[in-house]
Amino acid sequence: MIKVNINKKDYELDIDPETPLLWVLRDTIGLVGTKYGCGVAQCGACVVHLNGQAVRSCVTKVSRAVGQKVVTIEGLSENNDHPLQKAWVDLDVVQCGYCQAGQIMSAAVLLRENKNPTEKDIENAMEGNICRCGTYLRIKKAIHLAAEMQRKGSK
Amino acid sequence: MGKFIIVIMVIIITVGLLASGFSINNDLRTTRNKIDSAASIAAFMKVYDVLMSPRCINCHPAGDIPLQGDDSHLHTMSPIRGKDGKGVYAMKCSNCHQPTNSPGLNTPPGNPKWALPPADMKMVFEGKSPRDLALQIMDYKRNGHKNKAQLIEHARDTLVKAGWNMGEGRKPPPLPYEEFVAAWDEWISKGGVAPNN
Secondary structure: OEEEEEOOEEEEEOOOOOOEHHHHHHHHHOOOOOOOOOOOOOOOOOEEEEOOEEEEOOOOEHHHHOOOEEEOHHHOOOOOOOHHHHHHHHOOOOOOOOOHHHHHHHHHHHHHHOOOOOHHHHHHHHOOOOOOOOOHHHHHHHHHHHHHHHHOOOO | OHHHHHHHHHHHHHHHHHHOOOOHHHHHHHHHHOOOHHHHHHHHHHHHHHHOOHHHHOOOOOOOOOEEOOOOEEOOOOOOOOOOOOEEOOEEHHHHOOOOOOOOOOOOOOOOOOOOOOOOOOOOOOOOOHHHHHHHHOOOOOOOOOOHHHHHHHOOOHHHHHHHOOOOOOOOOOOOHHHHHHHHHHHHHOOOOOOOO
């Protein structure tokens, strides 16, 4: 049995330890907010947090997550009110939306480690998240806004 | 009289063992005494071919972005080195590079130690001449603070060895791993001599 903590909930799963974490999240647990994009760690659609780091769940075997803490877009905040989620709504960032869970999860690591990121910091953090709709300018603007909310004490 | 003979024998044996290089420290002293420039340089040129192969220079780039592929192009997504060589924010090496190779053609190769050299000691291979690279590796202040014994050991490091097991779609270095280690040891043990150019 594989023991994993996902979004603060413990799971015991009868599953092949080689299974990509993405499929465990989507197919076994039913958390489908995390998306399959490329399957080879090239696009960022499947980013989740493993002990706070923005891992690509399509190439991360579930065995790496044993005994560790996984957070998905569903667990990023209690009420979908993480500053990034609020900024995303405020600025209407999303077009098709497919990549956005991965974008937000990557941006959340940036904002945790850097409370006041520059344009360059944002680019360095977000280079690995591709958006085929080309919403990059709105994503960047929303990250700045979320950083400002965070600094002003918004949850 | 018997005791005197035993004491003399013990002294002779002890001196004999020390003179033959019995201690670890003496190994290094012995290697310094056996400098063979021609053999050392010949061995280094084999080492150089390996160190300049994509499997080595891709993570010892001249810039702060790693290289990728057999043609050593800039790594897609432009991940940057970061202070500790392990990337930054959501772009840390281990976010994609797992403890082991990912299955499939050209998927991320893996190792638990995956990283570039740190920002305060970049240990660049890319673009270095044989002489410059040999001098850099033998320089304690530029080689990650390794003495000769630690350099010898470094060739056995699991991340170095991983260069010969980089997953599907990547050519291994031009020498088999065992031959590389033998050449590396010979280069260092015969003086760690740098070629003239």
